[in-house]
Amino acid sequence: MINVLLFADLQEAVGSEEVNVEAEGLSVSELRTKLKASYDLTNLDNAMTAVNEEYSDEDTMLKSGDTVAFIPPVSGG
Known part of the structure; x- marks a missing residue:
């Protein structure tokens, strides 16, 4: 299982700050x-994406136990 962390509007859309997904490999x-x-x-x-607290690219392969964070762009003033 992969632990997926969501922030801001992504979190609101899913209704949870994290979800577990079968995504090994x-x-x-x-x-x-x-x-x-x-x-x-x-x-x-x-x-943006971080795997195990390090920014990653789209080709990064995932393994069981990884934590993936999806971090939306921040705006404000």
Whole structure:
């Protein structure tokens, strides 16, 4: 299982700050696609991704026990 952390509007859309997903052997890109389909997260494409507290790219492969954070862009003034 992969622990997925969500922030800001992503968290609001899912209704939880974290979800567990069966995604071992998937890339970050494939996990993103799976989450978009499962939770209708159309704005997930704009989020930065961190795997185990380190920023990652879309090709990073995931293994059981990983924690993936999707961090949406922040704006304000």
